[in-house]
Amino acid sequence: MAKKQLIIPVFVPFGGCRHQCVFCDQEGITGKRALPPFETIAPTIENYLSTWKGTGHRELAFYGGSFTGLPMEAQKGYLEAARPYIESGKIDSVRISTRPDSIDAPTLGFLKSYGVKTIELGVQSMSDGVLKASGRGHTAEDTRRAASLIKDAGARLGLQIMPGLPGDTEAIILDTVDEAVSLSPGFVRIYPTLVLRNTPLFRMYERGEYRPWALEDMVRVCSEAMRRFARSGITVIRVGLQTTEDLSLNLVAGPYHPSFRQLLDTDRAL
Numbered sequence: 001m002a003k004k005q006l007i008i009p010v011f012v013p014f015g016g017c018r019h020q021c022v023f024c025d026q027e028g029i030t031g032k033r034a035l036p037p038f039e040t041i042a043p044t045i046e047n048y049l050s051t052w053k054g055t056g057h058r059e060l061a062f063y064g065g066s067f068t069g070l071p072m073e074a075q076k077g078y079l080e081a082a083r084p085y086i087e088s089g090k091i092d093s094v095r096i097s098t099r100p101d102s103i104d105a106p107t108l109g110f111l112k113s114y115g116v117k118t119i120e121l122g123v124q125s126m127s128d129g130v131l132k133a134s135g136r137g138h139t140a141e142d143t144r145r146a147a148s149l150i151k152d153a154g155a156r157l158g159l160q161i162m163p164g165l166p167g168d169t170e171a172i173i174l175d176t177v178d179e180a181v182s183l184s185p186g187f188v189r190i191y192p193t194l195v196l197r198n199t200p201l202f203r204m205y206e207r208g209e210y211r212p213w214a215l216e217d218m219v220r221v222c223s224e225a226m227r228r229f230a231r232s233g234i235t236v237i238r239v240g241l242q243t244t245e246d247l248s249l250n251l252v253a254g255p256y257h258p259s260f261r262q263l264l265d266t267d268r269a270l
């Protein structure tokens with residue numbers, strides 16, 4: 001059966017990051033460090049389109065980093081490279097991910113003019129204490145404000161949350177889930193916190209300042225989060241990091257399971 005939707009992924013690791021969040025090792029997850037040159041965007045799109053036989057929505061997705069935190073010249077360089085494909089109808093839209101404190105009304109107007117229709121916010125937590133302990137450099141209020149601006153601009157809102165960050169508890173993350181529900185996102189991703197090599201969290205773990213959640217605790221909490229999102233008709237499009245060779249090499253500790261989502265389905269069926 002032909003695929004309904006084509007996602008053309010482009011990774012911009014650490015692109016636009018003003019902070020080093022304690023948990024983040026973009027390179028270790030994606031295996032990529034440098035920002036891709038603008039000239040690679042068109043061949044990447046062509047390559048995906050040439051092998052796709054479907055008829056559904058085709059979207060160019062800039063993953064990783066904080067797209068709207070990149071210098072304006074870089075944002076324009078990437079979006080200009082995509083523009084001919086949007087204008088010719090060869091692709092239908094562009095998706096970006098970014099930080100809540102890198103969104104404002106002029107930025108949203110700029111993105112809209114280039115066919116950006118989906119914006120994913122790295123929320124991680126709605127607890128200011130957890131955000132601070134995790135080196136995020138923004139507050140829960142930044143997320144509320146950004147989510148509301150994105151929806152007012154008519155874009156599709158995606159939210160990413162991370163259970164198990166420093167200072168997090170079951171009660172705190174379930175409050176975050178409830179707040180996320182109240183922001184009415186189009187979809188959600190849940191990434192249980194893992195300790196990856198070359199991150200500040202790894203050093204905290206080595207010093208005994210951070211203890212990762214046990215797998216069974218993470219399964220219980222994520223199952224409850226899934227229930228709450230499902231009750232509100234919100235789709236969870238991903239739970240847990242994708243298994244890659246780079247992730248296997250860099251994973252030090254934490255509630256990782258290659259079939260994490262299946263564990264949740266089993267837990268919820270009990």
Ligand code: SF4
Nearest residue numbers: 017019020021024065
């Ligand atoms: S989580 Fe996002 S904002 Fe934080 S360092 Fe990683 S890419 Fe940058």
